[in-house]
Amino acid sequence: MLLGAAMLAGPALAEAPPQGAATPRRVVSMNLCTDQIAMLLAAPGQLVSVSDLARNPRMSAMADEARGFAANHGRAEEIYLLRPDLVIAGAFASGPTVALLRRLGLRVEVLEPAESIAAIRAEIVHVGALLGRHEAAADLLARFDRGVARSARREDRGRAALYYANGFTSGRDTLAGEILAQAGYRNIAADYGIATTTHLPMELLVMAQPDRLITGARWPGQSRGEALLEHPALARAAPRLAEVTDRDWVCGTPFILRAIEALR
């Protein structure tokens, strides 16, 4: 929490609003992850709207801040009516929506999800450039790098398994895998050659004998997919179970430092 507060307090509010033709004045972000980086970097008044998901405290590390912006639901009509001069979308945005907005003459930048610390660094720089906020980006980057350096301790914390609803796990090429490795765990996904996020039969999870089981947070309502995490075999195989908060794991933002911290 301290880390996040420090980051939020950081933005140089004193910095003058960006000037010049290349600097966008009305920016709309329509992706949960770009929302957060944009909120961290934008000048006051520069960011007009963020996605409605950014207000959801289960998924967004900046839910409170997001309430200060109009919410959009990723629909072309509402975004067009906001009259933005820059739209930032995630790679998972609906293709037809992006195409329509471009046909209407809007500038739409599509950003890939950041799945590693290196990608997060690149994203900060990229969004900073899009917003014309190079100094803010450099500042955030410096603070993020310090946090990463602090979190990187080389001691071995044992073997851990990431296990989500419906029996999915993540390997080293994913953000969750990176968080796990950064926190000093050896990921059992490597035993089975898993590098991405994929289904892992519970049998294999048990056979790998993890020291620690890390699951996603439970959502309201019920689902069979989540009920799987209560299977007695898991309780017997890995008594040390950690439920982590999704909001720090979902997006490649500096908030992953909180996720790394929580695993210690």
Next chain:
Amino acid sequence: MRALFAGLGLLVAALWLASLLTGPAGIAPAEAIAALVRGGEGPVPIVMTEIRLPRALLGLAVGAGLGLSGAAMQGYLRNPLAEPGLIGVSGMAALGAVIAIQTGLALSAPLALPVAALTGAALGVGLLVALAGPRGGSVTLILAGVAISALAGAGTALVLNLSPNPYAANEIVFWLMGSLADRSMQHLWLALPPMLSGAALIVSAGRGLDALTLGEGAAAAMGVSPAGLRWRLVAGVALIVGPATAVAGAIGFVGLVVPHLLRSRVGARPSALLPAAAMGGAALLLAADIAVRLILPERDLKLGVLTAIVGAPLFLHLIWKTRSGGRV
């Protein structure tokens, strides 16, 4: 006939053993059996007792239950197209289960889940029996079945889509297609007692089903109470299909394929078909569950996909025969 039952018994036993020995962990058979019998610490006993044993036992129970209910419904409705999965009884059970889960009822009392599924199944089979009855009309049966399945499927999808849980909507496919993956002993204990009592009810209706071969009037004149038979059938099927669906989803076609394959082997007598269809159903479902683990081990292929691939052509064949006027 004795040879048939002995053969089916051996087949079920062999498939049950094969189900225990099939899995991604690649445990050697001797080690697997030893871990199962002796227990102990370590990952192998956990895999065998907590993951594979409930799966194999549920495959046995759910398959036997579906085969038995299929044979019973066909005997009562005097129609070889009657099948709990196709005509919406399983779908209604799934709807009941989904409602119990999404309203949180299933959390408040463990029995709420099978009871809700059972209620759904009873509504489905009761509606069908009221509409189609033991008069053997295929058109009425299929029309009623289509309507009930559509309603149940839509209701299930609606409830799951309205859920605040992001994973719930993805579970429509489980409820429509069924799976035995990663079930636990808790599921078995929840489902088995009602399923056994349902089986006892259906078996007790065997002679009544035999008498129905001659029509409702002749059966009633032979002392078979129509109301008693109807009650036993509705309750028996609901007690089996409800809990089976609550733990394994709606698995179609087992109740259609198995009685069809075995009918001529037991001289077509409905009462003799009941135990044969139960054993055949267990064999089919265990085989299908082994196949989903061998064909696409990393994909959690749904059981209903396989049973439909086997069953749907047979269903078309039956319709064809019925359409051309002959009874099957």
Next chain:
Amino acid sequence: MTLLDLRGLSVTRRNRPVLHGIGLAVRAGELVGLIGPNGAGKSSLMEAALGLIPFTGTSDLAALDPGHRARRAAYLPQSREIAWPVSVEDLVALGRIPWPGGGRSPADRAAIDAAIARMGLEGFRRRTALRLSGGEQARALIARALAQQTPLLIADEPVAGLDPAQQLACLRLFRALADEGHGILASIHDLGLAARFCTRLVLLAEGRVLADGPPDQVLQDALMRRAFGIITRRIDTPDGPAILPV
């Protein structure tokens, strides 16, 4: 001995009175032919007598508990339904359902074998009943009723749809059963066959019994005209009377 006794029996179906105040008795040794136009309520009368449909009045048969009743009276419905491709032997064995023994006791076996032999079905024992001709199916279904070993047999249009030889064989059998001491109530449309084989005829029309007595008494012109709206010619032949509707 009276095997069936109906008194003041009335049946209403879908708010329409079908039968009103029927009185009818069938005694051992009688073959009672139930005649009357379509829709007169012959089938309803039989079903009500067995207690299969609701009625008012009394039927001594319907008053029995179902198991006891099924050992007193066998019923051959008009539709000769066989739902599944069972063997003739298994079909006949269904007649043993009302009896203890589960169809396998020595008494069951004896009754089944006797019924099969009496209907001349030995050669068809293992054949699938659904693959037999209509006449053979009718015989197998009668054998099922015989295997039930009841003193009373209620048959709804047993000879409808049969060829002349099968019709004769069926009614000869019924008459023989009556002579052996069974009581039989059978609805028949062929007035000539009814006149030749039945010991008594009951004419049902307008929801009530118009006439009940020996065939000659019942097949009077006035009654026929009233019940069927036709005139009948009676031709006496050495083999019995022939009734010709004209």
